[in-house]
Amino acid sequence: MSDVRDLSVAAGLAAIEARDLAAAEWADAYAGLPDELGAYLWRPDEPIGGEEGPLGGVPVAVKDIFCIEDVPTTAGSRILENYLPPYTATAVERLLGAGASVLGKTNMDEFAMGSSNENSAYGDVRNPWDTDRVPGGSSGGSAAAVAGGLAPCALGTDTGGSIRQPAAFCGVVGLKPTYGSISRSGMIAFASSLDQCGPFTRTVADAALLLRVMQGADPRDTTSTGIAAGVEMPSREDLSGVRVGVPRELASEAEGMEDGVREVMERTIALCESLGATVAETSLPNARYGISAYYVIAPAEASANLARYDGVRFGERVAAEGLDDMYELTRAAGFGPEVKRRIMLGTYALSSGYYDAYYGRAQRVRTLIARDFENAFADHDVLLTPTSPTVAFPLGSRTDDPLAMYMADYCTVPMSLAGVPAISIPGGLAAAPDGGPELPVGVQLVGPAFGETALLDAAHALESAIGFDTNAAWRGGADA
Amino acid sequence: MPESPDYEPVIGLEIHIQLQTETKMFCGCKLEFGAEPNTHTCPVCLGHPGALPMTNEQAVEYAIRVGLALGCEIAPRSIFHRKNYFYPDNPKAYQISQYDIPICSGGRLGDVRIHRAHLEEDAAKLTHVGESGRIHGSDASLVDFNRGGTPLIEIVTEPDIHDPAEAREWLTLLRETIRQLGVSDVNMEEGSLRADGNVSIRPVGSKELGVKTELKNMNSFRFLERGIAAEIERQKAIVASGGRVEQETLHFDPASGSLTSLRSKEEAHDYRYFPEPDLLPLAPSPEHVEEVRASLPELPAERRVRYESELGLSPDAAKLLAYDAALASFYEEAVAAEPDVDPIVVANWVTGELVAASREAGFEHPAETKADAAGVGAVARMVDGKEISRGSGRELLAELVANGGDPAEVSERLGLTSDDGDDLAAIVAAAIEAQPDAAAKVKAGEGKAIGAIIGVVMRETKGRADGGEATRLIREQLGL
Numbered sequence: 001m002s003d004v005r006d007l008s009v010a011a012g013l014a015a016i017e018a019r020d021l022a023a024a025e026w027a028d029a030y031a032g033l034p035d036e037l038g039a040y041l042w043r044p045d046e047p048i049g050g051e052e053g054p055l056g057g058v059p060v061a062v063k064d065i066f067c068i069e070d071v072p073t074t075a076g077s078r079i080l081e082n083y084l085p086p087y088t089a090t091a092v093e094r095l096l097g098a099g100a101s102v103l104g105k106t107n108m109d110e111f112a113m114g115s116s117n118e119n120s121a122y123g124d125v126r127n128p129w130d131t132d133r134v135p136g137g138s139s140g141g142s143a144a145a146v147a148g149g150l151a152p153c154a155l156g157t158d159t160g161g162s163i164r165q166p167a168a169f170c171g172v173v174g175l176k177p178t179y180g181s182i183s184r185s186g187m188i189a190f191a192s193s194l195d196q197c198g199p200f201t202r203t204v205a206d207a208a209l210l211l212r213v214m215q216g217a218d219p220r221d222t223t224s225t226g227i228a229a230g231v232e233m234p235s236r237e238d239l240s241g242v243r244v245g246v247p248r249e250l251a252s253e254a255e256g257m258e259d260g261v262r263e264v265m266e267r268t269i270a271l272c273e274s275l276g277a278t279v280a281e282t283s284l285p286n287a288r289y290g291i292s293a294y295y296v297i298a299p300a301e302a303s304a305n306l307a308r309y310d311g312v313r314f315g316e317r318v319a320a321e322g323l324d325d326m327y328e329l330t331r332a333a334g335f336g337p338e339v340k341r342r343i344m345l346g347t348y349a350l351s352s353g354y355y356d357a358y359y360g361r362a363q364r365v366r367t368l369i370a371r372d373f374e375n376a377f378a379d380h381d382v383l384l385t386p387t388s389p390t391v392a393f394p395l396g397s398r399t400d401d402p403l404a405m406y407m408a409d410y411c412t413v414p415m416s417l418a419g420v421p422a423i424s425i426p427g428g429l430a431a432a433p434d435g436g437p438e439l440p441v442g443v444q445l446v447g448p449a450f451g452e453t454a455l456l457d458a459a460h461a462l463e464s465a466i467g468f469d470t471n472a473a474w475r476g477g478a479d480a
Numbered sequence: 481m482p483e484s485p486d487y488e489p490v491i492g493l494e495i496h497i498q499l500q501t502e503t504k505m506f507c508g509c510k511l512e513f514g515a516e517p518n519t520h521t522c523p524v525c526l527g528h529p530g531a532l533p534m535t536n537e538q539a540v541e542y543a544i545r546v547g548l549a550l551g552c553e554i555a556p557r558s559i560f561h562r563k564n565y566f567y568p569d570n571p572k573a574y575q576i577s578q579y580d581i582p583i584c585s586g587g588r589l590g591d592v593r594i595h596r597a598h599l600e601e602d603a604a605k606l607t608h609v610g611e612s613g614r615i616h617g618s619d620a621s622l623v624d625f626n627r628g629g630t631p632l633i634e635i636v637t638e639p640d641i642h643d644p645a646e647a648r649e650w651l652t653l654l655r656e657t658i659r660q661l662g663v664s665d666v667n668m669e670e671g672s673l674r675a676d677g678n679v680s681i682r683p684v685g686s687k688e689l690g691v692k693t694e695l696k697n698m699n700s701f702r703f704l705e706r707g708i709a710a711e712i713e714r715q716k717a718i719v720a721s722g723g724r725v726e727q728e729t730l731h732f733d734p735a736s737g738s739l740t741s742l743r744s745k746e747e748a749h750d751y752r753y754f755p756e757p758d759l760l761p762l763a764p765s766p767e768h769v770e771e772v773r774a775s776l777p778e779l780p781a782e783r784r785v786r787y788e789s790e791l792g793l794s795p796d797a798a799k800l801l802a803y804d805a806a807l808a809s810f811y812e813e814a815v816a817a818e819p820d821v822d823p824i825v826v827a828n829w830v831t832g833e834l835v836a837a838s839r840e841a842g843f844e845h846p847a848e849t850k851a852d853a854a855g856v857g858a859v860a861r862m863v864d865g866k867e868i869s870r871g872s873g874r875e876l877l878a879e880l881v882a883n884g885g886d887p888a889e890v891s892e893r894l895g896l897t898s899d900d901g902d903d904l905a906a907i908v909a910a911a912i913e914a915q916p917d918a919a920a921k922v923k924a925g926e927g928k929a930i931g932a933i934i935g936v937v938m939r940e941t942k943g944r945a946d947g948g949e950a951t952r953l954i955r956e957q958l959g960l
């Protein structure tokens with residue numbers, strides 16, 4: 001075997017099965033690696049877990065938004081510095097229960113708010129394809145770890161694109177399952193009605209392996225239903241008979257889409273057709289309002305979800321004379337600027353007299369977008385869009401322009417609002433408009449709610465045809 | 481303060497009742513009054529990051545019981561909202577409550593209409609150390625999260641009450657109703673029943689409502705009555721001196737009898753209610769609601785009506801028995817044991833002699849003495865049928881209360897007989913003869929003097945004579 005780090009999850013499990021690899025060696029291969037990308041916030045002296053089981057020995061990096069009992073968990077925020085959770089998130093518990101081994105906690109935008117990982121209180125993460133560029137966000141550490149050869153797979157969370165967009169920027173697979181597939185218990189809340197856990201992997205089959213273990217109803221999260229029909233391992237090699245729809249609002253008509261991204265989309269459409277799919281343009285008429293609705297609903301929920309960080313029971317506290325001063329000083333010191341911006345936005349949107357104009361209206365838009373998807377899935381089995389209108393942008397290039405940053409989620413937010421599953425797979429490489437090495441472009445496939453099996457099958461067929469090397473960045477030879 | 485005859489008070493009540501479920505409203509922590517502080521807590525009720533609420537089915541069922549008992553409509557679908565405010569007793573910085581779609585709406589109890597009743601969670605218990613007794617100005621504040629998350633039902637009445645005594649009386653009826661439903665111990669001192677009052681005044685004959693003030697947490701029935709009375713007088717005085725009542729929240733201090741403002745309208749919180757995304761709607765099936773309805777016991781209000789209309793009891797006796805479930809069933813058993821005795825006679829024995837004798841003997845409750853219901857019925861029958869005198873009956877009852885036994889045997893053993901019918905007249909005649917001075921005074925209109933004659937009668941009969949009967953005979957023989 002050339003390098004243990006080449007192994008996908010499926011390949012590693014097969015190697016263990018064939019006794020070519022000892023389960024403990026797999027995690028050990030990652031344990032002492034230098035982290036020049038800033039992907040990890042915390043790594044244990046010894047990997048956690050790694051028992052027998054369907055994922056026995058699989059090393060996994062976990063976004064620092066998941067609580068693990070007595071393991072530092074910060075959500076990328078100063079306000080949770082030194083916080084040790086008293087319990088473990090269900091998704092992590094299920095992975096550990098299946099024999100996986102936790103390599104560490106990965107860096108992220110503070111409370112998952114961001115699209116570049118530049119909102120972490122603990123420093124930037126660098127894109128392994130070009131270390132002057134962002135890895136995307138908010139699950140930037142997880143994406144960089146998988147693309148950078150620091151983990152074969154990782155957990156992330158996606159509220160408006162926080163798995164799919166960094167997966168696209170880093171050239172790996174990122175799956176946001178249907179809302180309700182995987183329990184949110186122990187996953188630190190940003191926007192409860194949108195947050196969903198999902199895997200970063202190097203292959204679609206690996207995403208299926210992790211999803212199969214993590215999905216399922218959980219009494220600790222009553223909104224989790226699991227995928228009733230289960231998730232099959234993807235096996236399709238072609239797309240014959242598959243009706244692919246390309247929503248023009250998120251493709252040909254999308255504003256600010258880079259030429260390189262357009263080219264990869266065109267190549268992908270041609271590839272779908274050559275695999276036997278019928279590709280047709282379709283419409284999600286209200287998708288263009290997705291960002292506006294999202295930036296009301298998500299901050300509104302966040303303003304309540306983040307109110308518990310008050311210094312009374314856990315986390316950091318700034319001592320003060322009076323109660324109100326303690327609240328104010330603690331929160332002023334503990335939260336970063338983007339988090340404060342969103343708390344204020346959300347508080348305003350919910351305030352008396354403005355509720356209906358903002359929150360009420362945004363919810364109505366959300367309903368319309370969900371209906372758009374239902375209509376589209378009446379005629380199409382799967383929708384295809386770019387994951388992001390751009391490739392990874394340079395560090396610092398958008399930090400002064402929140403609105404430009406928010407547009408990075410333009411193609412991913414509508415699926416979050418509708419709750420439907422979506423996966424980003426690497427579609428190829430493209431030149432960045434500002435020069436530098438060629439960078440990965442993600443293409444997004446979207447399916448109807450709880451249609452993960454068919455979605456993964458289609459993504460698997462397309463992935464094989466594209467033949468992108470997800471190990472290229474860390475091995476230093478892009479040969480896609 | 482001069483009474484202003486031109487204004488009538490308008491009173492509505494908001495009542496919080498702790499439901500006596502096994503576990504808390506949204507987590508599995510046990511409910512135990514008086515436990516060691518902070519021993520019944522978990523990530524959910526401490527508001528730890530990532531912890532999600534789970535609805536307590538028993539609490540929902542209890543709320544349905546309460547709703548049906550109050551004649552409310554049970555919503556086929558109701559939802560939870562988040563009520564946002566910062567306070568150390570509120571760990572998530574939002575309380576999960578219900579807002580525009582409560583589980584119960586409409587209804588009536590006695591003469592008061594019910595506006596709505598909804599489910600929510602209780603706050604933790606704060607203790608302020610230092611002289612002020614409030615958070616501001618205290619040296620320190622301690623939080624006990626054992627109480628935090630206790631299921632509460634909040635019942636809101638229409639403003640149908642017009643007198644402080646009526647408010648107290650109605651709250652008594654509500655307490656007895658809830659107690660008999662078996663969903664709470666409704667103890668005001670321990671805080672499982674808490675009442676706020678909304679008070680306004682308006683010109684007699686007016687249909688409009690005046691500006692109301694809210695009286696917070698009056699923690700006994702007496703204080704409720706006194707607090708509301710004080711507030712009515714305060715409002716009348718304001719209006720009488722040409723002022724206007726301001727909308728505010730008031731605190732009644734029972735020690736001084738004074739009302740102090742907690743906050744004005746301008747300081748009122750904006751709770752920024754929005755639907756709780758972590759919980760599914762409550763959707764009890766119609767079959768389940770009917771099952772609960774069928775399981776309801778007969779409740780005080782209907783029992784009282786039945787006692788008045790079917791058994792002919794006086795309103796006072798009917799209320800006394802109907803409001804006390806244990807006494808009511810004792811009474812009904814006694815009536816059933818003596819079908820030939822007028823239920824009014826049995827009621828007089830139960831509410832009069834039995835209550836007095838049990839108190840005399842130091843029992844907590846008249847239904848818990850050594851006397852069984854059939855025995856009390858038998859005493860009523862024996863006296864009513866002149867088998868024994870009223871005084872003998874009283875002596876017999878006292879013996880049954882203290883030591884139990886068969887009424888006929890005990891009566892025999894104590895030598896209780898009916899022979900004091902004619903004999904009593906003779907004893908009275910002798911007593912009058914023995915007390916000529918007293919007899920003269922009674923004749924002259926000095927009523928108190930009769931005591932001396934009765935004293936002789938009692939001595940002669942060893943206290944078995946019926947005082948009332950003796951008095952009647954004395955007056956008869958004196959020609960009065």
Ligand SMILES: [Zn+2]
Nearest residue numbers: 507509522525
């Ligand atoms: Zn608890």
